[in-house]
Amino acid sequence: MKESPKVIVVMPAYNAAKTLHMTYADLPRDMVDLVILVDDGSSDETARIARELGLELFVHHRNYGYGANQKTCYREALKAGADIVVMVHPDYQYDPTLLPDIVRPIREDRADVVLGSRLMGASPMKQGMPWWKFISNRFLTELENWVFGLSLSEYHTGYRAFSRQVLESVNLQMNSDGFIFDQEIMAQIVDLRMRITEVPVPTRYFAQASSASFTQSSVYGLKILWLLARYILHRSGVAKQRQFESLERRYGAGAAR
Ligand SMILES: Nc1nc2c(ncn2[C@@H]2O[C@H](COP(=O)(O)OP(=O)(O)O)[C@@H](O)[C@H]2O)c(=O)[nH]1
Numbered sequence: 382m383k384e385s386p387k388v389i390v391v392m393p394a395y396n397a398a399k400t401l402h403m404t405y406a407d408l409p410r411d412m413v414d415l416v417i418l419v420d421d422g423s424s425d426e427t428a429r430i431a432r433e434l435g436l437e438l439f440v441h442h443r444n445y446g447y448g449a450n451q452k453t454c455y456r457e458a459l460k461a462g463a464d465i466v467v468m469v470h471p472d473y474q475y476d477p478t479l480l481p482d483i484v485r486p487i488r489e490d491r492a493d494v495v496l497g498s499r500l501m502g503a504s505p506m507k508q509g510m511p512w513w514k515f516i517s518n519r520f521l522t523e524l525e526n527w528v529f530g531l532s533l534s535e536y537h538t539g540y541r542a543f544s545r546q547v548l549e550s551v552n553l554q555m556n557s558d559g560f561i562f563d564q565e566i567m568a569q570i571v572d573l574r575m576r577i578t579e580v581p582v583p584t585r586y587f588a589q590a591s592s593a594s595f596t597q598s599s600v601y602g603l604k605i606l607w608l609l610a611r612y613i614l615h616r617s618g619v620a621k622q623r624q625f626e627s628l629e630r631r632y633g634a635g636a637a638r
């Protein structure tokens with residue numbers, strides 16, 4: 382890693398007008414070279430506020446979804462020359478002041494991907510996570526750990542940092558435009574044997590911080606099961622999935638390492 386890597390924060394935004402200001406104000410600006418916000422066709426003032434704050438703004442002309450939003454975020458961050466890309470949700474759910482902790486393992490070349498985990502510290506339920514989200518998070522995490530052969534504390538966080546190499550290697554375009562994107566990129570990263578580290582972050586739950594209903598979360602859970610099934614088929618060689626294969630020859634099954 383370079384002496385002073387270029388750190389770019391990306392914010393996938395959808396109706397984040399009420400929380401964008403707070404989120405941006407808490408970012409340790411001396412550590413961040415650029416903040417990119419992608420507005421996914423919000424119906425509120427998100428774009429106007431982003432412009433006022435002087436963020437690098439990209440606007441989808443309609444709502445394409447959370448995954449599509451991240452695709453634009455990473456494309457633009459790479460284009461802008463990022464060495465490290467940190468996703469920070471503009472809904473103020475994850476504490477932006479912890480950015481140095483999230484970036485450090487990549488700067489020190491101890492990791493390629495860093496996840497801010499809400500399940501490493503104090504009880505997430507005491508901090509407001511609904512009990513059914515907590516239980517399904519635990520269950521899916523154990524299942525994903527088993528399939529991926531890892532021992533992470535959660536896969537469902539939206540606070541993530543990636544090295545440039547990761548984002549150049551995974552086949553982002555083959556991923557979903559919806560919320561399952563977050564799990565698909567993890568499966569790709571695991572298949573490429575990238576180094577994943579976790580750092581503890583507190584959980585915050587309030588009206589604007591979370592919109593996923595019980596039904597949406599259940600559908601999400603089922604989509605994860607389907608993803609894991611496809612991953613097992615891929616990994617065992619029964620049915621290779623292009624989605625999980627690296628775009629870079631250095632990584633994955635064909636790599637000479
Ligand atoms: N719901 C939704 N969120 C989006 C979309 N595009 C980007 N996002 C952002 O994705 C983040 C996660 O959504 P959220 O409802 O907070 O999910 P949760 O915190 O996991 O319950 C938020 O910061 C949104 O601003 C979209 O199309 N739909």
Ligand SMILES: [Mg+2]
Pocket residue numbers: 470472474589590591592
């Ligand atoms: Mg949220």
